[in-house]
Amino acid sequence: MLLKRRYLPSLGSFATFEVAAKHLSFTLAGNELNVTQAAISQQIRGLEKSLGVTLFIRKHNSLELTSDGQRLLTAVSGGLDIICDGINNINAPSDPPVITCSGTNAAIACWLKPLVDRFRSDRPDVRFVLLASDEDDTLRNFDEVDLSLICGNERCEVGENLYYLFPDIVQPVCSPDYLERHGPFPDAQSLERADLLDLHRKHWTSDAIGWHPVTWDDWFQASGLGVPHLLPAMVSNNYPLLVNAAVKGEGIVLGWHHLVRTLMDEGALCPLFDSPLRVDRGYYLKVNRASLDKPHVQEFIDFLLTGLAALEQEHQRLGAATRDAL
Known part of the structure; x- marks a missing residue:
C-alpha cells in the first residue's frame, strides 16, 4: 500500500537524515545542525521506525548507508532541492514593471x-x-x-x-x-x-x-x-x-x-x-x-x-x- 503524505515522518527528520548521510557521522551531523550526537541518533532511529527499514549500518567508528538508505537519500535530496527552488521563486523580486x-x-x-x-x-x-x-x-x-x-x-x-x-x-x-x-x-x-x-x-x-x-x-x-x-x-x-x-x-x-x-x-x-x-x-x-x-x-x-x-x-x-x- 502506498504511503500517503499525511503519514510521512516530519520534514525535519528527513533533513537530519540528509546531513547525517552526507557526513556518514552522527557527531559531524550534530556539529552542523548545532545539536548533540545523541539527538541525531534519536531522530534517525525514529525515522527508521516510521519507515520500517534500516537506513544506516552502524560500525564501530563509522556509518554506511544501506541500499534503502541510499534510495531515500536520492529522493530526499531531490525533494529538498525542489522545495528550496520553490521558496526562492516565492521570495525572488518580481520583474520590474x-x-x-x-x-x-x-x-x-x-x-x-x-x-x-x-x-x-x-x-x-x-x-x-x-x-x-x-x-x-x-x-x-x-x-x-x-x-x-x-x-x-x-x-x-x-x-x-x-x-x-x-x-x-x-x-x-x-x-x-x-x-x-x-x-x-x-x-x-x-x-x-x-x-x-x-x-x-x-x-x-x-x-x-x-x-x-x-x-x-x-x-x-x-x-x-x-x-x-x-x-x-x-x-x-x-x-x-x-x-x-x-x-x-x-x-x-x-x-x-x-x-x-x-x-x-x-x-x-x-x-x-x-x-x-x-x-x-x-x-x-x-x-x-x-x-x-x-x-x-x-x-x-x-x-x-x-x-x-x-x-x-x-x-x-x-x-x-x-x-x-x-
Missing part, C-alpha cells in the same frame, strides 16, 4: 521620450519599450503595446480607452542663433529669403500617417499669402532629423507644438512670430484594454494628463498677462 508605447517616429522621439525621461527620474524602476514607426500602423494593435499615440481623424473616435491630448498646431521655429544671424523675420513674407526645412512627400504617404499633411504651402496660404516658389535648404521624410537641423541653426522648420515645445522651453528653438496654424484635428492616447488594470500604466497616464493640464494653464496665464500688458 514595463510600459510599452507605440507611435510615429516624431511622436515617440520628440514628444514622448522627454516625458518618459521625466517620469523615470521619479520612477527609475519602471522600464519602457518605445516602438516607433511611420510605416507600420498595426503596432498599436499588438497585445504587448500598452499605450499608443494617434492622430484624430475619421478612424478615431473618443471612447473609454481614448484620452484627448492636444490639438494639432504648427508654426515656424528656428534656433536663436539662426534668428540672430539671418533675421529678423517680421512676417510670413520675409520667409521667402530664409533657409526652409521641409518634409518630403514620402513622409506624408507613409502607412502609419493616416491624416492629411500640413506643408509650407498650407502655412503660407493660411497666412494670407500666395504660395511662393520655394527651394527648401533641406528636405527629408524624417521629422526628428529636420528638428535636429533646426536646433543646429541650419534653417527654419514648421514646428508642431507638441513636438517642439520641450525644445522651445529649453531655449533650443524659438518661434519667429505669433503665427500658429491650428488644424481641425487632435492627438489622442489610446490605452490597450488589457492594460487598464496595470497600476504603473495608469500612473504614467495620470502623469501625462496632469502635465498637459498644468502646461495648458500656464500658457493661458502667460497669454492673459501678455494681453494685460498690451
Whole structure:
C-alpha cells in the first residue's frame, strides 16, 4: 500500500537524515545542525521506525548507508532541492514593471521620450519599450503595446480607452542663433529669403500617417499669402532629423507644438512670430484594454494628463498677462 503524505515522518527528520548521510557521522551531523550526537541518533532511529527499514549500518567508528538508505537519500535530496527552488521563486523580486508605447517616429522621439525621461527620474524602476514607426500602423494593435499615440481623424473616435491630448498646431521655429544671424523675420513674407526645412512627400504617404499633411504651402496660404516658389535648404521624410537641423541653426522648420515645445522651453528653438496654424484635428492616447488594470500604466497616464493640464494653464496665464500688458 502506498504511503500517503499525511503519514510521512516530519520534514525535519528527513533533513537530519540528509546531513547525517552526507557526513556518514552522527557527531559531524550534530556539529552542523548545532545539536548533540545523541539527538541525531534519536531522530534517525525514529525515522527508521516510521519507515520500517534500516537506513544506516552502524560500525564501530563509522556509518554506511544501506541500499534503502541510499534510495531515500536520492529522493530526499531531490525533494529538498525542489522545495528550496520553490521558496526562492516565492521570495525572488518580481520583474520590474514595463510600459510599452507605440507611435510615429516624431511622436515617440520628440514628444514622448522627454516625458518618459521625466517620469523615470521619479520612477527609475519602471522600464519602457518605445516602438516607433511611420510605416507600420498595426503596432498599436499588438497585445504587448500598452499605450499608443494617434492622430484624430475619421478612424478615431473618443471612447473609454481614448484620452484627448492636444490639438494639432504648427508654426515656424528656428534656433536663436539662426534668428540672430539671418533675421529678423517680421512676417510670413520675409520667409521667402530664409533657409526652409521641409518634409518630403514620402513622409506624408507613409502607412502609419493616416491624416492629411500640413506643408509650407498650407502655412503660407493660411497666412494670407500666395504660395511662393520655394527651394527648401533641406528636405527629408524624417521629422526628428529636420528638428535636429533646426536646433543646429541650419534653417527654419514648421514646428508642431507638441513636438517642439520641450525644445522651445529649453531655449533650443524659438518661434519667429505669433503665427500658429491650428488644424481641425487632435492627438489622442489610446490605452490597450488589457492594460487598464496595470497600476504603473495608469500612473504614467495620470502623469501625462496632469502635465498637459498644468502646461495648458500656464500658457493661458502667460497669454492673459501678455494681453494685460498690451
